[in-house]
Amino acid sequence: MTEPSTRDEKLELGVELLAHLEREELDLAAAVDRIETITTSPGLTRDILDAAEKRGVIDRDGARLRIRRGGTYVExxxxxxxxxxxxxxxxxxxxxxxxxxxxxxxxxxxxxxxxxxxxxxxxxxxxx
CATH class of the missing domain: 3.30.60 (Wheat Germ Agglutinin (Isolectin 2); domain 1)
Structure with missing residues (x-):
């Protein structure tokens, strides 16, 4: 496998990473820390969070995220x-x-x- 190079590939990887987190809840700063392993672009970080919320991967409550992964941890x-x-x-x-x-x-x-x-x-x- 190769590292994602396009914006869309990075967005998909970011959403999938959030979906696989082994925490039910985390603060926004912790989520951004993880997303920054993919991108340091504030715009793309925001797009990853928005896409994850629209797809039902996360619920946002202020500066807290609740992961709605359905048991899809990293094996x-x-x-x-x-x-x-x-x-x-x-x-x-x-x-x-x-x-x-x-x-x-x-x-x-x-x-x-x-x-x-x-x-x-x-x-x-x-x-x-």
Missing amino acids: YESQVVAREGDFECRRCGASISTGHFVELDAGELGPFGSSCVRKVTGRETESE
């Missing part, structure tokens, strides 16, 4: 692939030798370090 055994190499984590910018890539229907997201991939998918929070 770590099949959807997270580790590759060796010289990478920079898309979330924190750290240099890593093992990159973790999340393979979703809309595209591949990564590389991430081992703790950042857990944060991006919602399996782990900042305080854990």
